[in-house]
Amino acid sequence: MSESAAAHPLAAPSAHRASPALHHQFEELQQQYDASTFGMWVFLATEIMFFGGIFTAYIIYRSLYYSGFVAGSHGLEGDFGAAMTFILLASSFTMAMSVHAAREGKRVMLIILLLATILLGIVFLGIKFTEYSHKWHEQMVPGLNFHPSVEELRGAPGTAVELFMCFYFFMTGLHALHMIIGIGLLSVMTTLAWRGKIKRDNYDKIEVSGLYWHFVDIIWIYLFPLLYLIGGRYK
Amino acid sequence: MSEQTPSVRTYTFVFAALLILAALTTGIAYIDLGPFNTVAALAIAFIKMCLVGLFFMELRYARGLTRIVVLAGFFWLALIVSFTLADVFSRSWIKSPGP
Numbered sequence: 403m404s405e406s407a408a409a410h411p412l413a414a415p416s417a418h419r420a421s422p423a424l425h426h427q428f429e430e431l432q433q434q435y436d437a438s439t440f441g442m443w444v445f446l447a448t449e450i451m452f453f454g455g456i457f458t459a460y461i462i463y464r465s466l467y468y469s470g471f472v473a474g475s476h477g478l479e480g481d482f483g484a485a486m487t488f489i490l491l492a493s494s495f496t497m498a499m500s501v502h503a504a505r506e507g508k509r510v511m512l513i514i515l516l517l518a519t520i521l522l523g524i525v526f527l528g529i530k531f532t533e534y535s536h537k538w539h540e541q542m543v544p545g546l547n548f549h550p551s552v553e554e555l556r557g558a559p560g561t562a563v564e565l566f567m568c569f570y571f572f573m574t575g576l577h578a579l580h581m582i583i584g585i586g587l588l589s590v591m592t593t594l595a596w597r598g599k600i601k602r603d604n605y606d607k608i609e610v611s612g613l614y615w616h617f618v619d620i621i622w623i624y625l626f627p628l629l630y631l632i633g634g635r636y637k
Numbered sequence: 638m639s640e641q642t643p644s645v646r647t648y649t650f651v652f653a654a655l656l657i658l659a660a661l662t663t664g665i666a667y668i669d670l671g672p673f674n675t676v677a678a679l680a681i682a683f684i685k686m687c688l689v690g691l692f693f694m695e696l697r698y699a700r701g702l703t704r705i706v707v708l709a710g711f712f713w714l715a716l717i718v719s720f721t722l723a724d725v726f727s728r729s730w731i732k733s734p735g736p
Contacts, residue, residue, distance in 0.1 A: 447710030495652040627678035631666035
């Protein structure tokens with residue numbers, strides 16, 4: 403790409419001397435940074451479509467089996483849903499602050515904020531696990547253990563409520579899987595930061611991990627109203 | 638590395654706004670507004686998504702290329718949703734010949 407480099411093969415581009423963080427295929431750090439974030443955004447675009455298919459299915463089946471979806475939504479614990487929402491939003495904040503700390507080159511701050519993000523993610527998964535175990539004891543797990551009481555069905559057909567619970571477990575399960583992957587990713591980033599491998603000229607790793615984490619937060623921003631709230635909790 | 642990046646102040650304001658919106662959407666769900674409940678829940682979710690996307694994910698400061706990728710993702714999502722719904726909800730319009 404660089405004409406000067408092609409014309410003078412022995413003359414290394416100045417950017418290569420400027421930073422050891424620059425990979426050989428890139429001209430300059432800004433280009434490397436742009437390529438990293440672009441790659442992650444393309445991946446996230448495929449993730450939008452991945453989750454989009456499930457959301458579409460949810461919309462259709464909700465309209466076809468409305469009473470079952472309302473009854474199922476009422477059966478979920480709204481306090482848990484709200485608590486998980488606040489925790490995940492807080493983790494997104496600490497993640498955004500992590501990127502900021504990395505950009506400023508503050509190593510200790512970066513490590514603390516990454517650990518806070520991981521901790522909040524683990525608390526989220528803990529609440530999710532508690533909720534799943536409650537569902538198991540209420541016998542509301544489709545296929546494996548589904549024997550809801552008359553009260554839980556609220557006059558809706560059992561199969562329709564079961565369908566809602568299928569969506570509940572599949573959507574939240576897939577989201578939880580993304581959380582687990584995110585926690586793994588951030589653990590690697592924390593280790594790198596601990597070893598002093600994250601510098602001001604290669605913090606794009608943190609930036610890209612942050613994009614993934616915020617995306618998972620956005621999925622929950624939609625799951626919370628769709629699963630917990632949309633049936634109306636006032637009845 | 639970008640020319641312009643959000644400040645700690647911006648992050649804090651966005652976080653506060655997100656918490657208020659989360660409390661609001663939870664509160665609204667306990668009030669009977671009829672079909673407006675669904676509209677309010679999804680509208681608040683959309684605003685929260687925009688806040689996270691624009692500030693935490695820094696789309697506000699991103700290049701055109703990044704924005705095009707994001708818009709492409711949502712365009713395809715719109716295709717999935719609209720074409721599938723158009724199929725499912727228009728099936729009853731045509732009476733199929735009975736047996």
